[in-house]
């Protein structure tokens with residue numbers, strides 16, 4: 303063990319195991335988590351050459367082979383449910399979500415479960431759950447991802463044959479991006495525009511076979527392939543798909559909510575947005591993905607910052623650990639705090655999701671708009687912060703952060719698309735804003751608001767300027783966040799109205815106000831996260847040493863947000879210049895207080911080395927010797943003299959020398 307890391311751990315004010323239990327739901331679940339992770343990490347069948355040293359084809363093949371073994375072993379070991387899979391599959395076996403079966407489990411199966419009738423489930427779900435067929439979720443097209451109503455692929459009902467005719471009318475209508483489509487899937491859930499008797503009914507889901515179950519060749523009329531290399535996701539065959547008048551039976555439309563009768567009669571769903579249910583589910587889960595990826599990057603950068611010694615703080619003294627530089631703490635600790643904040647927010651989001659789904663299943667769709675607004679806002683906020691945080695962690699590791707040996711580039715490449723997929727972040731924040739504007743106007747009309755928007759009922763009066771307040775008090779901070787969100791919603795609503803009064807129609811007024819609207823929706827989401835973090839600490843079951851350190855983190859998270867967005871808090875005089883100055887001082891004091899606990903706080907995320915896959919973030923801190931070992935494994939080091947020397951460099955050098 304590196305002596306610096308040992309010293310850090312010995313000096314912590316709490317036992318990290320207590321936080322591990324808090325984060326993962328108690329000792330039994332932690333035991334299960336560790337068992338599943340180590341089962342995957344120590345399985346010789348899952349060992350292979352570092353993916354960073356492989357070509358894309360090799361990565362795909364390796365991940366496909368592993369995916370198949372994962373399925374077989376999951377069955378053997380009785381591993382089931384999303385939590386088990388998160389530990390065994392995503393963290394343990396893959397260290398990623400982008401394997402060639404990723405879309406089968408994350409979207410294809412959930413869509414069948416959520417959108418198919420009982421008869422359709424009997425027909426397909428068992429086959430899909432048992433991997434007799436592999437599917438994906440094919441919605442996005444080359445020309446349209448965000449604008450679902452603009453999809454071009456058509457499903458035209460023919461009552462004579464009781465079939466749908468699937469067709470891609472234009473190049474831009476080509477399905478583009480669906481994961482696991484290019485080479486792996488033989489089925490997909492296709493989102494296509496439903497046409498009956500020449501009338502459009504909007505996007506609907508259809509179950510479509512795209513490849514032969516005999517030889518895996520594309521079925522007649524289907525053109526399908528891989529979209530080529532991307533920023534990351536090398537092991538995934540994101541694909542393209544086109545249809546040339548492909549016919550499928552009527553009951554291949556997923557008809558849990560809307561139906562087409564044999565004669566072509568369309569039966570409306572209780573809400574047309576129920577067809578978008580899988581997206582809402584995945585958005586709710588992405589908050590957890592964002593929190594975990596940020597936590598991994600912060601773990602690596604924090605441990606490494608205790609091992610790394612650089613420069614002279616005091617002349618003649620030994621080089622300090624870089625984490626002792628307050629600027630380094632300022633880079634890392636706010637993201638450490640954010641990772642905790644989003645872990646708690648993710649748990650809250652998942653339970654809101656399941657609670658809402660229970661009601662929706664019982665036929666109460668009134669909860670859908672709030673679920674959509676909350677999941678859209680939290681998905682966007684968490685993935686934005688995650689992206690900024692991972693990049694900050696990379697830079698905080700200096701040059702070594704840029705190397706794949708740090709593990710950070712892979713974490714970034716694997717998770718950065720969360721800001722884009724499942725709904726582009728700005729677009730989703732505007733969805734949240736739409737709900738806020740509606741709620742606000744209901745409240746202005748005297749309706750009582752409930753749930754996450756109840757606070758919009760009235761903007762709190764601005765306190766008397768110069769009043770002293772303790773900005774370290776979590777209740778004061780929650781009220782400040784609440785006030786800021788309510789005010790920004792109120793002002794965005796006023797601005798929207800002003801734009802309309804100035805003659806703009808509603809869409810132009812909305813566009814003109816959209817920067818304010820995104821700001822308001824972001825503030826609303828941040829308020830939820832801060833309030834939820836503080837509420838988690840109020841639980842009497844939380845151990846006192848844990849409560850102490852997490853309270854500091856919660857204060858840091860909230861204060862950092864105040865300082866970073868100080869204009870919002872100052873603008874209407876709710877906070878004063880003195881408050882902001884105090885907030886800055888408190889941040890410094892909190893960082894000093896958290897410094898001795900930093901390593902224990904990242905240890906408490908409980909990521910073993912096999913999951914972090916990082917030389918810099920090793921638990922034992924033996925970074926330097928392993929860096930060299932890792933580099934020696936690079937394919938370029940297989941021989942002392944690379945063959946290209948003989949082909950190119952040698953004649954070039956010889957010719958140059960001959961000229962002299």
Ligand SMILES: CCCCCCCC/C=C\CCCCCCCCCC(=O)SCCNC(=O)CCNC(=O)[C@H](O)C(C)(C)COP(=O)(O)OP(=O)(O)OC[C@H]1O[C@@H](n2cnc3c(N)ncnc32)[C@H](O)[C@@H]1OP(=O)(O)O
Pocket residue numbers: 384385388399408409439441442447448449450451481575578579581582584587588590591652670671674722723724725726729733736737
């Ligand atoms: C405990 C277990 C822990 C386990 C942890 C595991 C960790 C794993 C975590 C995560 C797994 C991640 C796996 C990742 C793999 C994913 C790969 C990516 C897959 C994809 O990207 S699929 C494609 C996704 N595409 C999109 O998201 C498209 C985005 N666009 C839209 O959703 C919509 O078109 C829109 C939101 C932009 C709406 O457009 P608009 O034209 O305005 O809206 P209309 O359609 O007219 O709607 C009008 C009305 O409806 C409301 N509305 C819109 N959408 C919804 C909805 N989904 N639900 C409810 N309501 C909706 C809209 O707001 C309007 O309301 P209003 O009229 O104002 O009242």
Ligand SMILES: Cc1cc2nc3c(=O)[nH]c(=O)nc-3n(C[C@H](O)[C@H](O)[C@H](O)COP(=O)(O)OP(=O)(O)OC[C@H]3O[C@@H](n4cnc5c(N)ncnc54)[C@H](O)[C@@H]3O)c2cc1C
Pocket residue numbers: 405438439440441442445446447448449478479480481535540719722723724725726727728729732
């Ligand atoms: C790694 C990865 C995996 C994916 N997997 C799948 C999959 O399995 N299945 C699938 O169907 N799709 C998948 N997608 C596609 C993904 O869902 C879309 O890329 C995403 O929904 C964004 O849509 P877009 O690409 O059309 O972006 P665009 O909408 O074209 O966005 C471009 C820019 O325009 C802005 N913009 C667009 N509309 C508005 C608006 N109304 N108001 C303000 N600004 C706007 C956006 O904010 C953004 O800045 C995947 C994408 C990636 C990157």
